[in-house]
Amino acid sequence: MTEKRNIAIIGAGIAGQEAASVLAGLGYKVTLLEKQERMGGMLNKWSKLFPDFSSSQQILDTVQVSANKNLSVICNADISSITKENGRFELSDNSSLKVYADLVLLATGYNLFDATLKEEYGYGVFENVITSVDFEKVHKSGKKLTTLLGKEPRRVAIIHCVGSRDAKSGNTYCSKVCCITGVKQAIEVTRMWPDCEVFNFYMDLRLYGSKYDSLYLEAQKHHKVQFIRGRLSEISERQDKGLQLKAEDTLQGRPLRMNADIVILLVGMEACEQNADLCRNNTLDLDENRFFKSKNIHYARNISTQPGIFMAGSCICPMSVNETLESSRSAAFLVDKSFRSVQVEE
């Protein structure tokens, strides 16, 4: 009976893959659609995970969907529209691809904030300004973080809330994972260069998860990472390509000028631009932050405003890896439940 039920999952990041595995295991016909060439999504860009420095590859390997007669994967499928006809959903991309399903699970994930939009922080202008994602790339390559001239950095500044909690960037929400990422990367920098001074510039430290605060404590105690409460206003470049930062040390109540060799911008998470396309032709809604809107944020977080469309992972709101996986299992459970209740009614 359930074999005939088709589920389309958009996005083969860890959320999509986890849900696909669970649902295929329950006997549903699952089509997993990925817009990029390969699966894994944003986690491919990460090296190590907070708070335990475990490898992101390990997670990717663990959630990777295995060959299964109930599961088919289509890559390079950039789904841009969902319509419902005769009780079935039709998913199509900009070319000729069409996928039909009885139920849709959105696992489209998130986009990274484009740091060039925060021009005063100099990303794309000054070479020694990098983003947290650039840092992950360096870390993953096994190389050490160096300045543009290949030198050992004496001082690294990590800037929190770039593109998050910032009306000027159009994102007034908190991306939630950047604070702990900043702490993690600060430790990673000091592990690369024990003599390097690392400063974190924050507005509020939002270390909400279990074991996060102990990582914060560890960063201070064992790695001499320093925390300055103050929002960076601008970066300028010195003659020697070093950077000069301007912020206020709000706890001292005085403006602060600091030279740094490298600045890491903790870029926030944004909703995908394609979300709006998917909302066309149906009653799917976005919330005020352009993420998919839940039917109820407490007890129906995975349920969208369009009956038959479910959601998993960071297309709902910014989430960490463990939350994403929990979210996708929860979504799989609700999908299964909805099929069963429909059959009872029949």
Added chain:
Amino acid sequence: MSQFDFLKPKSRQIEFEQFDDRILTFVLERERSFLTCISCGGCTATCSAGNLTSFNIRKIGLSLRRGSINDLSDEIQKCMFCGKCTLVCPRDINIRNVVLLIKKRIAQLESEKTL
């Protein structure tokens, strides 16, 4: 040995009960966005005047919200009104208007000779 530090019990504590809200109320009635400040300090860091002198626009806002308006009249005069603070504020606070309103209220209080 004319004076003794320990015999001068003038408290530094912020006395919330002696809240002088004459400027704060005036500003808040006219610029609601002032309510949302999180004291991130972006304004002070970017401030043109703050880079040249001890002027600290965030602290001015904070003093207002703490109801202490001593020395505010002198401090606010240092603002050059360039608007960089407004341009960097992550909470979209119209800081230029806040400054203008503070100046207006101070001018009013000074003319009433109550400041």
Added chain:
Amino acid sequence: MENIISIPFLVGMAYLFIVLIFRCIKWIAGLSKFDKIRLLKSITGRRLFQSIKETFMEALLHRKIFRKNPVLGYMHMSLAFGWFLLIVVGHLETMMAEHSMFVPFHKAVFFRYYESSGDFYLSGFFAFFMDLLLLFVLSGLMFAIVKRFRKKLFGLRRTTRLKSGDKIALTSLWLIFPLRLLAESTSAAVYHNGGFLTSGVGFVIDFIGNPAILYYPLWVAYSLSLGFFFAALPNSRYMHIPTEVVFIFMRNAGIRLKKQNDSYTDVQVFSCSRCGICLDKCQLSVAGIDDSQSVYLLKNIRNKNLSDEKLFNCQMCGRCQIDCPVGIETIELRTVQRIESTRDYNSSYDYLIQEIATKADVVYFAGCMTHLTPRVISSMKKIFATVGEGVWFMDEVKAPCCGRPLMLAGQYEAARKLIENNSRMILDSGAHTLVVSCPICYKVFKEDYKLPDVEVVFHAQYIDALIASGRLMVDAIGLRMVYHDPCELGRGMGMYEAPRRLLGRMGEVVHMKDEKEYAYCCGGSLGNIKITEDERKLLRNQALVAYESYSPDVLVTACPKCKKTFAAGRKMKVLDVVEVVAGAILAEKPQKVENPLAEQDVDALAFAPDMTCNL
């Protein structure tokens, strides 16, 4: 007894004249000594004719309104010029009938009431011509009535709201000409004369009623409507009619607005006809701000109830001023009010005194806003380095403000202190050229700084000259560009061509409908101190949507504030002119041209695919 009907008219007229004379005396007395001399000289000299001509063209023919909006122009012209001709021709007619050069005023106005025979030279012609003129005026009146209730037909989105004085004046004005038509028609019916219009209407009246009974009340009503209109005029917006004449004379005499209110402010304020053209130009309405536009500013100044909330809620972009048919200096007037409003505010910049200048040929002043757009600064540095200019970057580390933002807020005294200090620094440097990359700074450096032997140039001009003289070479990079005119640079300083010429050297500048003096404001203006950020976004989006419709590769502007505002809209790539140049610089040996559009490719940071989808 017969003259009784003219009494309401005469009383109203007398009252109006007394008020007008009183006002004129007050206005002239309120001028400074120099302005009085200027006015006297202009009245006695050749400028008199120019003023008279302008009065005729603008106050009667409404040439400027006609050019902008022919229907609205016709409405104003038919009412003003038609009525004027009715008075003149009516007077001639009376002179002809009375065989006298001097006829009492009321005789001419109520000519058809007094004159029954129609037996004088050219009486037939006059009857026809006067009817034609009346028809002309009535057609205008019809438009006015339609406009009041169907403003959209006139291309106006909104008109102003009326006060009680306006309502009386408006009602009586609307009644004057229909009543005149009816009164003259009943006369025509009784005396069997009149032109094509009055005799025709008279025939109808005769058919449906008794003209002999209606005759007297209608003439009284006509007289009353005139009387009411004249009496209400000084306290209504129709005061603009006589005031505009005074305004034209004063303006032609060379009188200008001061940094404080004087009677010239009053004259400009009273010259506003509240035609509503400025309302339509104002972008604030897209943000739902409907009470602070120029017309309301003038009204509020006149009624002495101008609040700060309205005074400071204006972009100071100058779009309203471009099309004002009366030529009221709305922006300068608002600035004066801001000066008046902030006169008691104190400021002190003693801390600036310690700054010391560096010797250089050229001074570069980036300005506060530019410090938040480091690409502009790095592009400027690249150009200076390429041409080998000896530059002192005056505000590289510490940024004193140019003073313009203070001026926009009305704090001229405070701005002067900054100007003095910055002037000292620039003069101490011994530079011959001051380069600025921000239009806000450019305007104040050009207009309010006294920098003898220092040429103040805007970066677009400077770079254009570098290229023209061969010191800098740029390559055509084939971009299709929309150029946004910054308010302070375009309408503020009249610089439209230099940036376009510069951009034209490298790519195509798209010609647009709303450009140059009609360009949009980006919404980010420092002139507006009350607007919220959300409202600013609505203004910005209006401009962005317009620019998007030309599907350019890039939106180029010449102001850091505009750039930041537009970039935050995330609709298209936004560059400053100097960034375009920096991306197109040709070194001596041609090298690969750097495309300014090339972004740091975020996706390139991902790793080569090591995982396939072949499950």
Added chain:
Amino acid sequence: MRTLMQRLGEDVRLKEGLHACMSCGICTAVCPAAEYFEYDPRSIVVTVQSGNEAKIRKLIESDTIWMCGQCMSCKPRCPRNNCPGLIISVLRRVSQETGAFVKSRLGRQQYLILKTIGTNILETGYCVFPASVVPETHPEQGDVWRWIYQNKEAVYERVGANLDKEGPGAMRKIDRENLNELERIFAESGGNSFFSTIVKFSRAYAKESGFTDADGEPDMEKYTDFLLNEDNDEK
């Protein structure tokens, strides 16, 4: 040359007192000194935590570290188990050892304290002994103390004390044997060398500041006089 940070780090009290501060401010909130002085234990901890040599030097040369009353109210309240009071003790020690204390008014008073309490304890066995609190040099004690001082024999007898006399009882005279023992403790524990360090730096400062006798040697009488009258408000 050891850095200041190294010097501070060698002290076990720093290990005990500073783990990691998150600037919550509870120490400042509870601190009695912070209520009355320009004194903020939180920012002192932040400075030490930063390890910035220049800032730490500035700190040990300032009045700030001498304002703490060592009540240790901060210790039980810190959510991170830090103890600003202990950190300040360490800062004071380094200030004394390096001679930085003579750079500040409150720091220079180390010499006065040494002359009073330090001398008292070695000579009498008491930190504060009634006979040493002379009304002339302690006007802050007021008129009541002046009367007690003038009539101290009678007053102490009346309350049952055995003031400065042989035998048992409160305020009794400490015998030579015990005083010798005390002195040995001071010699062994480094108390004496600590005292001599303070004296050494104070003498050098006195000389540098022109408080000298005819031979150009430091005149500590004059210097004491100077310290007693140094203006409180010159800050």
